[in-house]
Amino acid sequence: MLLLGAASALVDGINERVRAGGFTDLRPAHGFAFVRLAPDGATVVELAEHLGVTKQAASQMADELVRKGYVERRPHPSDARARLLTLTERGWACTRAADEAAIAVLQPWADALGPAQLSAVRTALSRLAVPGRIRPTW
Amino acid sequence: MLLLGAASALVDGINERVRAGGFTDLRPAHGFAFVRLAPDGATVVELAEHLGVTKQAASQMADELVRKGYVERRPHPSDARARLLTLTERGWACTRAADEAAIAVLQPWADALGPAQLSAVRTALSRLAVPGRIRPTW
């Protein structure tokens, strides 16, 4: 219960701050998409795998993010079937805002814990967590 | 990310074991309902508040649990408007199975950590978590 409550508070806290920063048309789920798109972009199929949904659902979310100005669909450099989804400047701005929000939420917690206990928690969590699985949607 | 992954792994692990125990017609969301109904039962409105959804949605879930044989609707002892939702014997059996599953998932983790670090993690999480908020549904 503590674990779920903490995870929930973290996501809500980040989301709230991102919204307060002017990105009111995004939900936490979009953040998970940004994580995959941020480094070098991704195809719809790759995004779908990352989010754990069908490619149709991922394509739908991509449509929404394009419509809202966070993502661009550009031709894939090496595969004429595929299209590369990349962040626009606004998409990058949102990603930066989310990073800052995450730090702002976690910082007081890290301060209160001290570095030794923090790393203990970190290793403890990594033992329980399975790498690939991020998205709940229960 | 670790926190989300751990929470997700925990929920999935419990759900998987509960399903393996014969309760294949339940989702993790139902577990959150059982938590509120288990001690003494609850009304639809109380269940809705606990789950963070509208009373209509809670009523709908209650219907489903009644239909599947986990919950009973009985007249409320002190309020003729209300109906008290209580667990059936099957509901209690499922609750016990879930408790055992939770222990089974967490035990190896607790063993690996040791009691001192475990309580450190516990207090750390309780500092971040907000009591009421449990349900993500992002």
Added chain:
DNA sequence: CAGATTGGTCAAGCTGCTTGACTAAATAGT
């Protein structure tokens, strides 16, 4: 270079939730 695979879209449908409107029982205000 035919056959199978892969990336993406279109279309239809479902599930879990929401808002809105309403009844009946309980409570509050004179």
Added chain:
DNA sequence: ACTATTTAGTCAAGCAGCTTGACCAATCTG
């Protein structure tokens, strides 16, 4: 005591996000 408001619950309609199924075009394989 009696009206007015609140509260518990249901019925109905609608929506958002996801699914399955079918399909086309580009790519890979033998």
